[in-house]
Amino acid sequence: MAKLTLADLRKMREEKQKALDMRDSSNKDVQVVVGMGTCGIAAGAKETFTALIDTLSEKGLTNVLVRQTGCMGLCHSEPTVEVVVPGMPTVIYGHVDAATAKDIVAKHIVGHELIEGKILDKPSVDIVKNA
């Protein structure tokens, strides 16, 4: 990959923006939050994060906000990913490896279907206040 400058980035962004404007993009109403505490990092949350960005980018989804947070209090099931989609229950998934991250995008966000076997129980109330 060629070394980019910040000016190159601005130019690429404008080009991408033009391509995106042609699509019918609604506002960012979907949120994906990756737990990136010591526990998450040790369990591979960075790879999960990368897989999420790659898959969202491949599918051209522009309405998704991807964020990081610290430990969600579910260290036993890291990497954890919280997914908020309007009209669906807010879910925290556990043991989210790269393959599950792809499933989250394809099944949960696009297909509006929960992924069996990966949903954690009600999260720790002291940490996740609005669960």
Next chain:
Amino acid sequence: MHASLSDIVADIAANSIEAGASNIRVSVVDENGTIELKVEDNGKGMPPEIVARAFDPFYTEPGKHDKRKVGMGLPFVKQTCDACGGSVKLESRQGVGTTIVCTFQADNIDLPPMGSLPQAVLSLFNFGGDFDLVFIHRKNGSGYEISRLELMDAVGGFDSVEGLSLAREFLEGQEESL
């Protein structure tokens, strides 16, 4: 312990974000057979009694997690430094900030792989808030430096997948040119 040095970078610099720092400087310098990782912040800092316990795995900041009694971030760092013929130094002043310097022998057999620094840096950049984080990577005479706020401006923010993808492309390009 963490699987890679970039995991350590992601972990300890996240402490600075959690400490409410507005300016954070993270550097990885790989020169003359030593790898030095340094994180400096202007966050809330720690009083001496907490600094004294910071490397104790059975201590965590009060109030952070109600029932949790462990804090593995800094103990993991110390474990790796100790195993790799290096050292770790933590200095902190309440209300002023914290600096942590870790060194590792570059040729030590127990040195974890570097892992993906672009992934680590991007995940740090993507934490919410308007803090600046300058990341510096120097290796045998060449290197690069990037500020979170500048990159954010260039890619139009990290709120969008497009922005994140562009930022990652940028960081990977910088790494490859070293």
